[in-house]
Amino acid sequence: MSSDAPKKHLHGLDGLRAIACIAVFFDHVEQYKEWLSLPNHYGKWMQVLGRQGVELFFVLSGYLITYRMFLEQRESGSVSIPRFYARRALRIWPLYYVTLVAVFLFVPWMVQHLAGPFVREAAQPYLEGYFTPGDHRVFWYGLILPHVAYFTAPTVLAGGHCWSIGVEEQFYLVWPWLMRLARGRELAAFVAVVLLAVTFNDVVFPWGASIEARHGWETLDRLRNFADHAHFEAMAIGGCVGWAAAHHQGVLDRLARDRTARIAAWAILPFGVYHYGLWHGQLGPALLYAFALAVFSHGDKSPVLESKWLTALGTRSYAIYLVHPFAMFSLAIALERAGLRTPAHGVTYTIACAVATVALAMLAHRFVEQPALRLKDRLPSRDRSLSPPLAAEASPGGSA
Secondary structure, three states, X not given: OXXXXXXXXXXXXXXXXXXXXXXXXXXXXXXXXHHOOOOOOOOHHHHHHHHHHHHHHHHHHHHHHHHHHHHHHHHHOOOOHHHHHHHHHHHHHHHHHHHHHHHHHHHHHHHHHOOOHHHHHHHHHHHOOOOOOOOOHXXXXXXXOHHXXXXXXXXXXXXXXHHHHHHHHHHHHHHHHHHHHOOOOHHHHHHHHHHHHHHHHHHHHXXXXXXHHHHOHHHHHHHHHHHHHHOHHHHHHHHHHHXXXXXXXXXXXXXXXXXXXXXXXXXXXXXXXXXXXXXXXXHHHHHHHXXXXXXXXXXXXXXXXXXXXXXXXXXXXXXXXXXXXXXXXXXXXXXXXXXXXXXXXXXXXXXXXXXXXXXXXHHHHHHHHHHHHHHHHOOOOOOHHHOHHHOOOOOOOOOO
């Protein structure tokens, strides 16, 4: 294998997924504590932490999916788009639809039959309208377009976080076709996607007086929200690093061996949050995380990112991402029923949420994800060398 030949395994990705998942968890648990009137740290910087956890997920996702596509293209001559879609469906859909059953059926039942008066009153506004003719939330979630419901309807209790799944699935729908059309000009395609996303997010909608005049402020606000949450530039930037990893492995290996680059990569992880908090711009953190990802995934293994506990969390990060709001909501009911909803029990709630989330994620990973992943890895391939070692495709929280 030449120095520029792509690797079959990339370092530290599960560890990075675990870090991103932890960031999202703490943002959401503080949000639930505020909802329960418990002492909390929810505010601007906690929101920034959660948003940047998702941003890191998106960069990882674009990187891994694009890297695998180019590796398949390099070794077999082309990318099988039907196989690409089948792999994505088996990776994302099973646990996603199990989550929908919990969110749309079990959560309302819990509110009706288990919740105390405080949680019931707080939850009721989110549940009104499910399955009624004028409420389209179940429809959009069922089509894996939860971000459409997120921007156009009341938040789905314990399910609003699924907006990122919808955004990512839309990206995957067009990405393999774009890469096929851009063959030989992939860098131009990456730049075009990034510029288009940044233009809409940071130029058009902030100055949308004409849109507001024609369609009203609500339409403009929804368009701004969609642009702000799309993160296509993050996935395209991650994809650019994936292209470099597939075509210029030697360059990334040399970068990763540079001591200054590795120190900078560690400094970048928290600085991405700081950057976003100051300027409310997604492009800067996405570029920073892409650099860190390029460094950590090449060169020597990181004993921190490759540690057993971070790897264990990272391999279950998709399950953690999907189930953690349900765990938090369930424990809100348990907390009230046990008479513990007092200021002294904020830490108790956080610890209980962490334990319950990991326990639920382990069950989901064992009984839902792993059977689907075994089916995914049995899909026919023109080159079986593309199987499990590289099976690290990411969704928000996802692994192979």
